[in-house]
Amino acid sequence: MRILIIEDEARIAKRLVRMTNQYFEHAPASxxxxxxxxxxxxxxxxxxxxxxxxxxxLNGEDGFDVLQSMVSRPFHTIIVSxxxxxxxxxxxxGVLDFVPKxxxxxxxFQAFKRLSAKEKPAEISLKYLAVRRxxxxxxxxxxxxxxxxxAGIYSxxxxxxxxxxxxxxxxxALEQILPPQFMRIHRSYIVSLTEAKKLIIQPGSRYSLxxxxxxxxxxxxxxxxxxxxxxx
Amino acid sequence: MLYRLLFISxxxxxxxxxxxxxxxxxxxxHVGDNVHWSAKNYNDINWKYNRGxxxxxxxxxxxxxxxxxxxxxxxxxxxxxxxxxxYDFYWDGVLIGHNGKPLSTEAKEIPGTEAAVxxxxxxxxxxxxxxxxxxxxxxxxxxDLRDVQxxxxxxxxxxxxxxxxxxxxHLMAGVxxxxxxxxxxxxxxxxxxxxxxxxxxxxxLFFFCLLIVEYVKYYVDIPYTQxxxxxxxxxxxxxxxxxxxxxxxxxxxxxxxxRQMLVLMLGAYAVVFVIQYGHYDxxxxxxxxxxxxxxxxxxxxxxxxxxxxxxxxxxxxxxxxLVHKFALYDIALFISYTIIVTCMLYLHVLRARxxxxxxxxxxxxxxxxxxxxxxxNIQPHFLRNTLTSLIDWVEESPKQGIQxxxxxxxxxxxxxxxxxxxxxxxxxxxxxxxxxxxVMQFRKEIDYVWQDxxxxxxxxxxxxxxxxLLENGITHSAPLENGRMxxxxxxxxxxxxxxxIFETHARNRETYRDQEGGNxxxxxxxxxxESYGDQWTFTSGAAHHGWVSVITILT
Numbered sequence: 001m002r003i004l005i006i007e008d009e010a011r012i013a014k015r016l017v018r019m020t021n022q023y024f025e026h027a028p029a030s031x032x033x034x035x036x037x038x039x040x041x042x043x044x045x046x047x048x049x050x051x052x053x054x055x056x057x058l059n060g061e062d063g064f065d066v067l068q069s070m071v072s073r074p075f076h077t078i079i080v081s082x083x084x085x086x087x088x089x090x091x092x093x094g095v096l097d098f099v100p101k102x103x104x105x106x107x108x109f110q111a112f113k114r115l116s117a118k119e120k121p122a123e124i125s126l127k128y129l130a131v132r133r134x135x136x137x138x139x140x141x142x143x144x145x146x147x148x149x150x151a152g153i154y155s156x157x158x159x160x161x162x163x164x165x166x167x168x169x170x171x172x173a174l175e176q177i178l179p180p181q182f183m184r185i186h187r188s189y190i191v192s193l194t195e196a197k198k199l200i201i202q203p204g205s206r207y208s209l210x211x212x213x214x215x216x217x218x219x220x221x222x223x224x225x226x227x228x229x230x231x232x
Numbered sequence: 233m234l235y236r237l238l239f240i241s242x243x244x245x246x247x248x249x250x251x252x253x254x255x256x257x258x259x260x261x262h263v264g265d266n267v268h269w270s271a272k273n274y275n276d277i278n279w280k281y282n283r284g285x286x287x288x289x290x291x292x293x294x295x296x297x298x299x300x301x302x303x304x305x306x307x308x309x310x311x312x313x314x315x316x317x318x319y320d321f322y323w324d325g326v327l328i329g330h331n332g333k334p335l336s337t338e339a340k341e342i343p344g345t346e347a348a349v350x351x352x353x354x355x356x357x358x359x360x361x362x363x364x365x366x367x368x369x370x371x372x373x374x375x376d377l378r379d380v381q382x383x384x385x386x387x388x389x390x391x392x393x394x395x396x397x398x399x400x401x402h403l404m405a406g407v408x409x410x411x412x413x414x415x416x417x418x419x420x421x422x423x424x425x426x427x428x429x430x431x432x433x434x435x436x437l438f439f440f441c442l443l444i445v446e447y448v449k450y451y452v453d454i455p456y457t458q459x460x461x462x463x464x465x466x467x468x469x470x471x472x473x474x475x476x477x478x479x480x481x482x483x484x485x486x487x488x489x490x491r492q493m494l495v496l497m498l499g500a501y502a503v504v505f506v507i508q509y510g511h512y513d514x515x516x517x518x519x520x521x522x523x524x525x526x527x528x529x530x531x532x533x534x535x536x537x538x539x540x541x542x543x544x545x546x547x548x549x550x551x552x553x554l555v556h557k558f559a560l561y562d563i564a565l566f567i568s569y570t571i572i573v574t575c576m577l578y579l580h581v582l583r584a585r586x587x588x589x590x591x592x593x594x595x596x597x598x599x600x601x602x603x604x605x606x607x608x609n610i611q612p613h614f615l616r617n618t619l620t621s622l623i624d625w626v627e628e629s630p631k632q633g634i635q636x637x638x639x640x641x642x643x644x645x646x647x648x649x650x651x652x653x654x655x656x657x658x659x660x661x662x663x664x665x666x667x668x669x670x671v672m673q674f675r676k677e678i679d680y681v682w683q684d685x686x687x688x689x690x691x692x693x694x695x696x697x698x699x700x701l702l703e704n705g706i707t708h709s710a711p712l713e714n715g716r717m718x719x720x721x722x723x724x725x726x727x728x729x730x731x732x733i734f735e736t737h738a739r740n741r742e743t744y745r746d747q748e749g750g751n752x753x754x755x756x757x758x759x760x761x762e763s764y765g766d767q768w769t770f771t772s773g774a775a776h777h778g779w780v781s782v783i784t785i786l787t
Contacts, residue, residue: 008676009617009620009621010675010676010677010678011620011624011625011674011675011676011677012617012620012621012624012675014624015620015621015624035710036710036741038741057613082612082613082615082616082617082620083612083613084616085612101612101616101617101619101620102616102619102620102622102623103620104623
């Protein structure tokens with residue numbers, strides 16, 4: 001795990017470092033601390049990371065710009081902030097977790113556990129996906145997404161208006177933050193169940209899901225049963 | 233002039249109806265002295281209607297009176313005489329009384345009053361022809377060739393009516409007196425001294441004086457030699473009132489060419505005064521006219537500029553000529569003055585409301601600033617970050633954790649003590665800053681060093697202003713190579729200003745986006761305005777050693 005901590009309070013940064021090292025004791029973790037946002041952003045541009053622990057003043061207008069820019073990137077963002085009243089909004093934008101200050105070990109570990117947990121706990125779910133397009137951030141309303149397919153290290157969001165956009169996060173990373181109406185039905189596909197029309201069994205035990213617009217999406221052999229249950 | 237209306241209107245319900253019907257002939261004069269000239273049947277055919285200058289001589293006057301009918305016969309009948317000088321008064325040859333003492337071989341003249349009332353014996357008031365004769369001298373005011381005139385009326389109302397009118401007028405004068413007293417005190421004890429209030433107070437006072445001076449003649453004997461002193465006083469008071477009223481309107485309605493207009497108005501008064509010198513009534517009338525024109529112009533201009541209250545005053549001013557058209561001159565004057573005073577009061581109320589709103593907004597600002605000060609220590613950024621660090625200290629090294637708690641509690645204590653103040657001694661502010669630094673030292677693990685220079689401990693300044701600058705310094709700076717950050721507060725005072733210079737010696741952080749002082753600077757500016765109005769300046773900017781902010785208070 002490559003982890004970056006952006007926190008300008010030395011004592012809190014130390015605390016985060018200590019606890020993070022504790023949690024990832026079995027996994028080799030590279031850990032960097034930046035004491036200002038600008039330093040952190042420079043670091044992200046030069047280095048790849050897996051998790052960002054971000055102390056963000058979400059009360060300033062700048063706060064949300066930074067937040068959008070962070071969640072559009074491939075890594076997961078965990079906000080560690082004093083502005084607890086902004087937690088809901090942070091979740092709307094797709095952060096992995098929001099750890100309110102003051103925090104203890106248990107709460108921070110809980111956030112880290114989300115990385116590996118298969119079942120997402122029922123939480124306030126994201127509403128927008130922030131997408132980077134030629135340097136600008138565009139917000140995609142999650143309800144306009146039909147399905148998502150993997151495209152190498154990126155994901156391709158297929159929208160109701162028949163357009164598609166690339167997201168920097170992998171399909172695996174997106175699966176961890178998407179709301180429950182999204183389901184992984186194939187190694188390379190996540191669909192919105194509200195778009196699903198019916199399951200089709202094709203010759204040779206190949207399964208497909210037909211969407212309301214007629215498109216057929218392949219369904220993985222192992223995921224067929226779960227999907228059938230969900231569709232009732 | 234204005235008091236006349238009162239006279240008439242009050243007369244309306246006292247006794248306006250004539251209770252004696254009579255006619256008088258023209259007064260005849262003759263220089264010389266003979267007691268037989270008082271006789272009813274004396275033939276005065278050679279006497280003149282023009283009295284001429286009588287100088288130091290005794291002279292006589294005779295008036296033929298045709299007493300037609302007494303409508304009200306209860307009580308004795310009286311006669312009111314208007315004349316200048318001192319005289320003996322005869323009715324049908326019978327000596328009725330004296331007003332002063334006319335010149336005689338033995339004694340000098342003792343001056344009488346301009347008006348006098350005598351009672352006539354019942355035996356001498358049979359219907360028919362009568363003769364009033366006067367033995368006079370007029371040693372003073374010799375240029376004033378005033379006619380001797382009389383009027384018949386029942387004796388009781390002759391004495392009583394002026395008293396009733398005087399009582400009524402004094403009631404009215406009392407109202408103006410109290411009003412002037414109220415507004416004088418209001419002016420003296422109000423924080424924001426409004427000139428217009430003082431002008432209104434003076435207007436009321438002068439009107440009170442005018443009423444008193446006008447009616448003083450009914451209960452104070454003024455010798456005819458002093459007759460014009462009262463009239464002059466009336467003239468001066470009228471002039472003052474006629475000057476203050478337009479001035480008041482021009483202030484309240486914000487007239488742009490106030491000075492020019494007032495100069496023009498005073499010029500017009502001067503011209504009237506010179507041309508009409510000695511014509512007291514006519515002068516007053518012209519003064520009132522000029523005053524009305526000035527007020528009209530001011531109100532019309534205010535209405536054009538849509539000034540609040542302008543239209544009301546204009547309506548009032550335009551109503552005045554209408555009143556004059558439909559009402560008797562004296563009554564119209566009274567109504568006019570009532571309209572003017574009402575307009576003045578209306579403007580005063582409008583102004584008072586504006587002041588009240590201003591006051592309320594200052595209160596609101598003060599309580600908002602108080603709240604902001606209290607919030608400083610409970611806002612999440614401060615509180616939750618501090619608590620997070622605190623937990624860590626307690627978990628990792630409990631002893632220092634306790635010191636941290638102590639420092640935090642000290643900062644809270646000072647914050648609590650100053651929360652409701654608008655100004656605190658600078659020494660207390662420095663204490664607060666030092667406590668804040670010790671809290672921040674635990675959080676940021678940076679060595680903060682506080683320095684001050686030239687501080688006068690008791691010098692007052694708004695609370696948490698330097699504290700706010702300190703917070704900004706901590707947020708936007710990184711420590712020097714030696715791991716330290718220095719904060720330095722300098723106080724410099726000169727004859728005209730006091731200066732607080734706050735320096736941060738550190739490396740300025742390059743911020744993600746350009747950040748202005750934001751809410752912190754807003755707080756500082758609002759606090760300075762609250763305490764010093766616009767008598768302050770505030771600058772803040774990067775310097776070679778870090779950051780420097782300067783607060784200058786003009787004294």
